[in-house]
Amino acid sequence: MLKCIAIDDEPIALNIIESYCQQHGEIQLETFTSPQEGMNRIKEISPDIVFMDIEMTGYSGIELAKELPADSALIFTTAYANYALEGFDVNAVDFLHKPYFYERFCRAIQKAEQWQKMHNLLNIAESHHKQLMLNSYYKKVSIPVDSISYIESIYNYVKVHTTDGSSIISKTSLKSVEDQLSAEDFIRIHRSYLVARNRIAGFTSKEIALLGSGKMLPIGRKYTTQVMTQLGRKER
Numbered sequence: 001m002l003k004c005i006a007i008d009d010e011p012i013a014l015n016i017i018e019s020y021c022q023q024h025g026e027i028q029l030e031t032f033t034s035p036q037e038g039m040n041r042i043k044e045i046s047p048d049i050v051f052m053d054i055e056m057t058g059y060s061g062i063e064l065a066k067e068l069p070a071d072s073a074l075i076f077t078t079a080y081a082n083y084a085l086e087g088f089d090v091n092a093v094d095f096l097h098k099p100y101f102y103e104r105f106c107r108a109i110q111k112a113e114q115w116q117k118m119h120n121l122l123n124i125a126e127s128h129h130k131q132l133m134l135n136s137y138y139k140k141v142s143i144p145v146d147s148i149s150y151i152e153s154i155y156n157y158v159k160v161h162t163t164d165g166s167s168i169i170s171k172t173s174l175k176s177v178e179d180q181l182s183a184e185d186f187i188r189i190h191r192s193y194l195v196a197r198n199r200i201a202g203f204t205s206k207e208i209a210l211l212g213s214g215k216m217l218p219i220g221r222k223y224t225t226q227v228m229t230q231l232g233r234k235e236r
Contacts, residue, residue: 001026001027001028002026002027002028002048002049002109002113003028003045003047003048003049004021004027004028004029004030004047004048004049004050004051005029005030005031005032005038005041005042005045005047005049005050005051006018006029006030006031006032006038006050006051006052006077007031007032007033007035007038007039007050007051007052007053007056007061007064008031008033008051008052008053008056008077009033009034009035009053009056009057009059010033010053011033013053013077013098014031014032014033017029017031017051017077017105018031020102020105020106023102024105024106024109027109030047035056035058035059035061035064036059038052039064039067042068042069042072043067043069046069046071046072047072048071048072048073048112048116049072049073049074049075049109049112050068050072050073050074050075051075051076051077051096052064052065052074052075052076052077053076053077053078054076054078054080055078055079055080061076061078062090065090065091065092066090068090071119073093073111073112073113073115073116073119074090074091074092074093075092075093075094075095075096075108075111075112076092076094076095076096077095077096077098077100078095078096078097078098079097079098093108093111093112093115094107094108094111094112096108130144130145130146130182130185131143131144131145132144132145132148132160132177132180132181133180134158134160134168134170134172134177135170135171135172136168136169136170137169141168141170143160143162143168145181145185147162147163147164148160148161148162148163148186148196149161149162149163149195149196149199149210149211149212149213150193150194150195150196150199150210150217151174151177151186151193151194151195152192152193153173153174153191153192153193154192156171156173157169157170157171157172158170158172158173158174158177160177163199163212165213174191174192174194177194178194181194184197185197185198187200187227187230187231188223188226189208189217189218189219189220189223189227190217190218190219190220190223191220191222191223192220193217193218195208195210195217198211199211199212200231201214203219203227203231205219205224205228206218206219206224207219208227
């Protein structure tokens with residue numbers, strides 16, 4: 001099911017997109033006549049596809065497009081063909097020149113799906129290239145970042161726990177390891193624990209459950225507010 005959001009200050013234009021989405025099937029669509037409300041929702045759910053008009057009262061679709069999440073494919077819907085070059089500068093995958101018909105709409109959806117597949121493959125390839133470099137038992141060890149479940153501090157050492165159940169020990173501080181990792185990928189939950197975001201299965205204000213193993217890790221009292229904010233307070 002594709003998650004889509006359409007923004008257009010003309011209700012009739014939104015009705016057409018809604019009708020085409022229903023005809024196509026496998027599309028979950030939300031529509032907004034208010035560009036600001038639409039953008040707020042986009043930032044909240046990161047939809048697969050965004051349909052956006054270019055000229056809206058008080059707003060430019062070209063400018064709004066610069067704020068879109070990197071994972072959202074953009075399809076402009078416009079009555080003005082002269083915007084095409086500017087649109088490609090913000091990585092629009094297609095333009096639907098009003099009025100457009102259902103067959104043309106389907107081709108735009110296909111382009112967006114192809115863009116999504118390529119984007120996902122590039123993300124996977126990039127994640128495989130990220131490495132955490134540590135000294136372990138007098139030699140350099142390279143650990144793929146996407147293989148890390150969580151990292152534990154034990155006195156003057158850190159223990160890196162990987163998704164296959166193995167671990168690597170290094171004489172260093174948790175802070176020095178944290179500085180090597182992206183805050184988008186890892187979250188500090190305790191003075192002794194750093195956790196991969198994509199390995200979090202659920203949480204309360206006091207602990208985090210890990211995927212696969214079901215292991216529970218404590219959330220330090222001084223980290224509670226920060227963790228709840230970063231994880232969106234969606235407690236298990």
